[in-house]
Amino acid sequence: MSARPAHAYSARGRDWVRSSVGLLIALALVLLASEGSLARAASATSDVLVTFTPDATVSEREAAVRAIGGVVDDEIKAIGVTRIALAGDPRAAAAALTHQRGVAAAEADGVVRLDFVPNDPLYLSDPYSGLGEWGLRIVKVDRAWDLTRGSPDVIVATVDTGVDANHPDLVGALLAPAQTLRNAGSSGCAISPVDDNSHGTHVAGIIAATANNGSGIAGVASGVKLLSIKALDCTGAGSLWDVASGITYAADHGARVVNVSIGTPDDSFTLQSAVEYAQNKGVLVVAAAGNCGTASSKCAQLNEPSYPAAYPGVLAVGATASDDRRAFFSTEAGFLSVVAPGERIVSTTPTYATWQSARGMTLNYGLMSGTSQAAPFVTGLAALILSADPKLTSVQVMNRIKATADDLGVPGFDTSYGAGRVNALRALSAPGGTYGAVYDTSRVPPTVPAGGILAATVKITNTSNFTWTANSAVRLAYHWNDSAGVATVWDGVRTPIPADIPINGSIDLPATVAAPKAPGRYTLRFDMVREGVTWFSGTGVRTGDVPMAVASAAAIGLGATYAPAVRTSSLVVGTQTLLAVTVTNTGTAPWGATGPQPVRLSYHWVAPGGAxxxxxxxxxxxxxNVAPGSAATVQLPLVTPASPGVFLLRLDLVQEGVTWFSSQGVATTDLAFDVRAG
Structure with a gap:
């Protein structure tokens, strides 16, 4: 049975939120036991986690603790969270604390627990199943090893159930294991860095198992050093405090990357503070995106959010199967960054009996499935990138992983695959070559009028091995591909780079894009070009693709009529006059008067022959703003032609940076004027 989650309250003005009771490891273990699932558990602790305001005095802090009859038990100084032990209900105590002077936020400490996807007994009947380490091959890690196998100067941390420090495939990679697990509750589990569950050793092997030793498996980054931090007990349970302490411990002990194959649907300021602390120290946090992609009693709702994966700046990882499709259990969500192999993954397991081996898990090596297995693939890739280029920041590593992923599903980002399935060879080789670029197209509108002009801002990161100098031959261009993938426009308008962009530097570049004239579904493909030399895509650099709807005027809701108040049909050459015009919105889309793409009234002068x-x-x-069916009157300043003659004044509205209304089939209004010499 699933326990009802507890709640927490923040004095910062938030409403009641669900606490982290029921925090889940985003794992699918392959078990022989038919029950194979652990429900979310109620809090096994009576602790309250509290953050005091920066100006809280010592007496105010002591008074708050006394008010709930508690005792200060410990503090994570790095993130300013204090743990208070008490005998009563922690949820009621957390609510009471928020009324105390000097308290910023409080929540009941919670329990983390393993979450299993339904098991297939064939997994264990043939532990190698003919697939072997299929994930390494499909991600092209085996080919990336020609470039680097990992440096011992790079430390990777795992916050998990510990590790078998004597496993022959791990012993060469491990630093001294640590633990932040403080309380095993009533589980009867030992309090030590030893993995008495199996999950932590499996995750560790995916990252750093010794390669080329003639036995066992090979980890993604077998040359790096691994710091195992035990925060969960033998049943896979632990507290928010234990996990947050583990993340901060990793950041304080030299980790460049920390793998957190743990997820909870309940937002927690303690967990988020720990993540932010690590990020502020330059640590890349990689987290499993969750296993709620299919209906399950273990998930309150389909595709429920998972933390810390959903926190800003976290590299959230979903799972794929051996056919490169989304694993059925992998959560689909907007916070998803990338996907990696996560189904039927073989890795190291403890060489001794564990809680899981008593339920069917094999010793030494075994199969598991879940986003818990996908995350360490990406953690290992990040470690390889840092081994090759240790000067990169965590943000640059994350951007490189996303930019070089193989796009799966619909073109561009999608909630099933994020930026795509990671590609180790591209991540290690493309940025080290002459040309490289990363495109952030999140601000490009998904719709453009047929034949119109789109003003699009694209964030571009220079991952070439040279600086892009201002107004040089390196420029941003684009291609249009139709729904069949055929290029309808190959060489679009080229936009120069206005300032020098150093290696790994970025720029928000406004670009002008001319849309195809025929309505339909297209892919707008941004591509850097070094004029006279090559398109970046021609060297293997991934383009920045945006699925686009090229729409007709009717489809995008444009429509207008013009009613000019003409007082004379005779004008003087080279003079200016005002013409009152009432414009009526006969379309379905409102006209904005302000903003980056306002609607304005303009005109064209046309000679009698149509020139x-x-x-x-x-x-x-x-x-x-003019709503559909409404009208507005403006004073249009007319500047007459420079030579005498009879001309047509053609009234036409324009949406700045997008299109002229006439280009979308909206009828203009023409007025004849006799322009005479003065």
């Missing part, structure tokens, strides 16, 4: 004399006349803004 365009002036295309882009003066423009006047709307006095306010």
């Amino acid at each position: 365009m004399v002036v295309w882009d006349g003066a423009r006047v803004g709307l006095p306010s």
